[in-house]
Amino acid sequence: MDFENEPIVWRPDDEAIRASRLGQFLQHHGLDDLQALRDRADRDPEWFWEAVVRMLDWPFATPYEKVMDVSRGIQFPQFFVGGTSNLALAALDRHVEQGRAEKVALVEETEDGRITRWTYRDLKKAADALAHGLEGLGVTAGDRVAVYLPMGKEAVTAMMACAKLAAIVMPVFSGYGASAMATRLHDAGAKVVITADGFTRRGRFVPMLDTARKACSEVPTVDCLIVVDRAGTHPTLFEGEWDYQQIVEAAGETPYPTRIVPSETPLLLIYTSGTTGKPKGAIHPHLGFPLKATQDLWHAFDLRQDDVFFWYTDMGWMMGPWMVYGGLITGATLMLYDGTPDFPDAGRLWDMISRHQVTVFGISPTAVRGLMAEGDEFVLKHDLSSLRILGSSGEPWNPGPWRWFFDKVGGGRCPIINYSGGTEISGGILSAFATEPQKACAFNGPLPGIAADVVGDNGDPVRQAVGELVIKNPWPGMTRGFWQNPDRYLDAYWSRWPDIWVHGDFAYVDAEGFWYILGRSDDTIKVAGKRLGPAEVESVLVSHPDVTEAAAIGVPDDVKGESLVCFVVAREKPGLEEELALYVAEHMGKALRPQAVHRVRELPKTRNGKVVRRVIRASYLGESPGDLSSLENVDAVEWVKHTGRNQTHDKGSV
Known part of the structure; x- marks a missing residue:
């Protein structure tokens, strides 16, 4: 992608x-x-974050004495020291108390078409009842409660109930198998698991309860399994298992007195998969993740109380709690969907946007690429005039899909808020903004309060050159470390340069001040000394009319150090692999001609659509791919392994 010559397409x-x-x-x-x-x-972070809590009218029960304390080091800051509050006060209780009880808090649609609408009063009633029920089962402040549920009203209720109790909520990806789930439960020392009997995917029943039972049997700290009869199977429950509906009905309508806690009290424990080793549990306090999420939604996405906010995600990924906390603190209406984006056809998302009058909608670039391949007609037959803001996260864009999303879905009138950060950030480092001009695939720059920069190998800032994305000041949303493993946290982010957070992404700032993410720095390819971001190669490949998706990796080369190998999801066509190798060379130079192009049925991806290049590279080279628990399509790994076993390193293959 020629960053310097990209035009501004929206103002x-x-x-x-x-x-x-x-x-x-x-x-x-x-x-x-x-x-x-x-x-x-950047000059005065204490001024800024105090201005943010005032902007959000955050409800402190006890005023804070100090905005920021870094006496333990920049790596372990404390914010709003001396203040007391609770996430549930900001996200739920105050809306009911301040006259917004009848505002719709959430709209839920299941894959099989069932629709539920809850007001803020309904949600508070449900959260209060579940909090009473959990307390009756012995849950106390600081206990870890795992939420292994589809994206629906019960998951949101559990998030709020745990906050009210001052328990630590631990969302678990709804697609995990028993082993992946057990690993996280064991690491966290979870006491309670809330799950469902199951849900549907492409019309087929997925038995969550079976998976949860198997996982819990391997974790001695779990002494209670709460089951939501979400699919209507009326499962038989055994010792240590409780019916969710009976628990909340037994509590009646007695309000639960939300516990007032110090600002740094842990709220959320959310796991991310590392490239090696066991998953990392990022810890976030009550005035951490929710505060940062809401600030980003207000400043970048312009989220308002009258918005209907829909991000296609899962509660086990960062964007799930991000949407729930930020949307509810704002007082907006959440749109929740627990199915696939193309069932019964590729118009499912566009149909829901139209029917529920969604105004702010977010999705991953990979999901857009898949829907784009199905044709324009699925979008164009729906009225999407309610949309005001589009959003994207998870991975770098390619120009073609970005423009399709902008033109076909947004009608050329909705900005795309390109957003990139991470679980440990509590939201974004970089973003586009609804108030700023836009270029395809670009960011306008750092979120306010994130002192981000791009630096070279010596740690000095660079412009119009690829460098490491870093952060130089603390912020409330930064993780307070990894669960029971502070050394791993320090090694992951603070070990390269003193007092500088190194995020692990390569970035680029063009002459006009637009920023770009080029992919994970550990995904970067170096061919004959030239550092190459995989997104740059992938953008070229997906611009070819026969290619739907692409991934690029570097493999060892005795002469060049590394050679470029590409994987594509593309239509069957004689000689396509050689054609694509020449196509890349034509666009990027002969020296960067791929050593091989392989056509595969699908690429290994997470549920939220992120292509996992480390898995592709390791599988292709016959190495251990590491943690695969976050993958939506583990079978795709076998296709990559097959190409690796049959590789010739001098021509494309299928």
Whole structure:
């Protein structure tokens, strides 16, 4: 992708900027523009984060004495020291108390078409009842409660009930098998698991309860399994198992008194898969993850109370809790869907957006590429005029799919808020903004409050050159470490340069100040000394009319150090692999001609659509692929292994 020659394709009008959340924030603080805000926030982070909690009108029961304390080091900051509150006060209780009880809090649609609408009063009633039930089962402050549920109302209820109790909620990806689930439960020392009998995927029943039972049998700390009869199978329960509906009905309608806790009290334990070793449990406090998520949604996405907010994700991924916490703190309406995006056909998401009048919608670039391949007609037959903001996260874009999303889904009028960060960040490092001009695939730059930079091998800032993405100040959303493993946390982010967070992404800033993510730095390919981001190669490949998806890796080469090998999901066509190798060489130079192009049935991806290149590379080379528990399609690994076993290193293969 030629970053320097990409045109600006969208600009907001002045009135929209003034009316936006960010515009109003700038006006209130007498700042001229977004960059002026970034500069002031970087110089004075305590001023900025105090301004954020005031912007959000965060309900403190006891006022804080100090905004930020780094006496334990920048790696372990504390925020809003001395203050007491609770996430549930900000996300739920205050809406009911301040006259918004009848506002719709969530709309749920299951894959088989069942629809539920709950008001904030309904959600509070359910969360209070579950909190009473959990307390009756012996759950106390600090206990870990795993939520292994589809993306639906019970999952949101559990998130709020745990907060009210001051228990630590641990969302678990709904697609995990028993072994992956047990690993996380054991590491966390989980006491309770909340699960469902099952759900449907492409019309087929998926028995969650069987998986949960098997996982719990391997974890001695789990003494209670709560089961939601979500699919209507009326499962027989055994000793140590409890019916969710009976628990909440037994509690009646007695409000649960939300526990007031210090600001740094742990709220959320969310696991991410490492490239090696066991998964990492990122710890987040009550005024950490939720605060950062909401600030990003207000400043970048311009989320408002009257929005219907739908992000296609799972509660076990960061974007699930991010949507729930940020959306509810805002007082918006959440749209929840627990099915596949193309069932019964590729119009499912667009149909739901139209029927439920979604205004802010987010999805991964990979999911867009898959839906784009099904043709325009599935989008064009639906009225998507309710959309105001589009969003994307999870991986770098390619220009063709980005423009399709912008033109066909957004009608050329909705900005795409390209958003990149991570579980340990509690949201974004970089973002596009609803108030700023847009280029395809680009970010406008760091979120305010994130002192991000791009640095070279010596740690000095670089522009118009590829470098490491780093952060130089603490922020409330940064993880407070990995569960029971602070050394691993320090090694992962703080070991390269003193007091600098190294995120592990390669980034680039163009001459006009637009930022780009080029992929994970450990995915980077170095051919004959030239450092190459896989997204750059993949953008070329998916621009070919026969290619739907692509992944690029580097493999050892005695002469060049590394050679480029590509994998494509493409239509069957004689000689296509050789054609694609020449196509890459034509666009990127003869020196970067792939050693091999392999056509595969599918690429290994996570549930939220992120292509896992480390798995592709290891499988292709016959090495251990490491943790595969986050993959949606483990079978895809076998296709990559097959190409590796049959590789010739001088021509494409199928």
